[in-house]
Amino acid sequence: MNTDFFKKIKMENLTQEEKAEGLLNLKSFMASHPARQKTFGNNLTGWLFYSPWFTKNRMVVGSAFALVIFFAGGGVMLAANSALPGDLLYPVKIHVNEKVESATAIGQKKKAEVIVKQAITRLDEAEKLSSEHRLTEDSKKTINAVFSTQLEEGSKNIDELKKTGKEREATEIDLALKEALSKHHLILSELLEDDREDREEKTKQREENAKTRRKIRSWGGFDVETKATTTESVIEWATTTTESRVEIEATNTLDKTIKDDSDEKKPDDEKNLLDIEQVIPKIDIPHIKEI
Numbered sequence: 001m002n003t004d005f006f007k008k009i010k011m012e013n014l015t016q017e018e019k020a021e022g023l024l025n026l027k028s029f030m031a032s033h034p035a036r037q038k039t040f041g042n043n044l045t046g047w048l049f050y051s052p053w054f055t056k057n058r059m060v061v062g063s064a065f066a067l068v069i070f071f072a073g074g075g076v077m078l079a080a081n082s083a084l085p086g087d088l089l090y091p092v093k094i095h096v097n098e099k100v101e102s103a104t105a106i107g108q109k110k111k112a113e114v115i116v117k118q119a120i121t122r123l124d125e126a127e128k129l130s131s132e133h134r135l136t137e138d139s140k141k142t143i144n145a146v147f148s149t150q151l152e153e154g155s156k157n158i159d160e161l162k163k164t165g166k167e168r169e170a171t172e173i174d175l176a177l178k179e180a181l182s183k184h185h186l187i188l189s190e191l192l193e194d195d196r197e198d199r200e201e202k203t204k205q206r207e208e209n210a211k212t213r214r215k216i217r218s219w220g221g222f223d224v225e226t227k228a229t230t231t232e233s234v235i236e237w238a239t240t241t242t243e244s245r246v247e248i249e250a251t252n253t254l255d256k257t258i259k260d261d262s263d264e265k266k267p268d269d270e271k272n273l274l275d276i277e278q279v280i281p282k283i284d285i286p287h288i289k290e291i
Contacts, residue, residue, distance in 0.1 A: 084125050085139040094146055109169045112157035116177050119150035123184040126191055140191055147191070 080092035098118050105111045122143050129135040154177065161170035181188060 084129055085142045086134065086136070108157065108161055108164065109166065112154060112161060112173050115150055115157060116154040116173055119147055119154055120177070120180040122147040122150065123180065123187055127184065127187045130187060130190065135190070144191055
């Protein structure tokens, strides 16, 4: 081996200027790159992501993180599944859980099954509240609103199945829905009771108004084009537009039909009718605009 080369290297030294310049460069680098203090978390992260164990078991670590996220946020979603109208988590149930369930349903049949199942769930909730004596007017309105929307959407999905030639699947879902509605017919009647009463009240009011118009026409032989809001308003209008007020009993005026057969009228009745006929034709009846 040639030892002269190493002997020459040992004899070579840096000058004072070179040493000073090197030290200055070293200090400048240290000033621009200060040392960072490592914490326990940094050490743990560094060990976790760069250790041989992590590189070989990434699937296990990823699953562990997924479980943590699920129980942190998914736990609320799981708890919301048993919520009822009026509970704190009920909006999460219908606006998050069920929306996710519908969105992840694959295929037209599955979507129809999911939305019909959700509609039937509304009836189960109503029965649960009713058994606990918690079925209030507010909860009825909430259930009715969601139920009607889901029922309509379910019907559309069933129709779509029929249009695509899947009559058998559509029939199965349709029968399941009808069976559920029949099973829950009592609670369904209770939910729709208010709507039916409103319709009956409006129908009764229309019949009463029609009867009032017919009665006024029979009094004076004229045609009254009006849709009165109440019977009392018609009676008040008819009695206050005369110069001399005519006392007419509302119950007898509306509920009894004036018979034309004069043989069956009593003398007092004939006198009362004559008094009314003398006054009513003189009333100048304005045309009341329809409401």
